[in-house]
Amino acid sequence: MENTQKLFELACSCRLNAYTPYSHFKVGAALLSGNHKFFCGCNVENASYPCGTCAEAGAISAMAAAGETKILEILIVADTPQILPCGNCLQKILEFGDDNTLVHSADLNGSIKTFRLYDLIPHFFKAGDIKNAD
Numbered sequence: 117m118e119n120t121q122k123l124f125e126l127a128c129s130c131r132l133n134a135y136t137p138y139s140h141f142k143v144g145a146a147l148l149s150g151n152h153k154f155f156c157g158c159n160v161e162n163a164s165y166p167c168g169t170c171a172e173a174g175a176i177s178a179m180a181a182a183g184e185t186k187i188l189e190i191l192i193v194a195d196t197p198q199i200l201p202c203g204n205c206l207q208k209i210l211e212f213g214d215d216n217t218l219v220h221s222a223d224l225n226g227s228i229k230t231f232r233l234y235d236l237i238p239h240f241f242k243a244g245d246i247k248n249a250d
């Protein structure tokens with residue numbers, strides 16, 4: 117619970133920096149990595165719409181840049197009753213998650229719903245499906 121609260125606070129403060137001149141929909145994400153470090157990200161849009169990046173992607177990039185390769189928990193917050201990662205972000209989370217990884221969905225009031233990653237996407241493409249993957 118303490119971790120979840122810290123994730124919420126981090127995601128909320130990062131969300132304030134979201135760059136959203138097109139959608140005006142600000143999203144914040146924060147994650148707890150395998151070595152118990154916290155990372156956060158926000159969505160960054162672009163005049164060429166598909167170039168925009170989601171909040172989760174920002175948090176995952178920060179984690180990878182720090183040499184971390186495991187996501188224990190990730191929290192997403194937006195001004196909506198229940199935000200869940202888009203399909204693209206679920207795939208990104210899967211890369212560093214496992215069947216214990218938790219995904220928390222928060223609204224701005226701090227109401228938090230928790231899901232297991234594998235319940236959100238029970239069937240998926242993974243490294244093991246590629247013949248020569250590490």
Ligand code: THU
Pocket residue numbers: 136139141143158159160161168169170171172200201202205
């Ligand atoms: N967005 C995220 O940051 N994360 C998600 O999981 C869903 C969508 C952003 C992308 C875009 O900047 C805005 O929300 C509207 O789609």
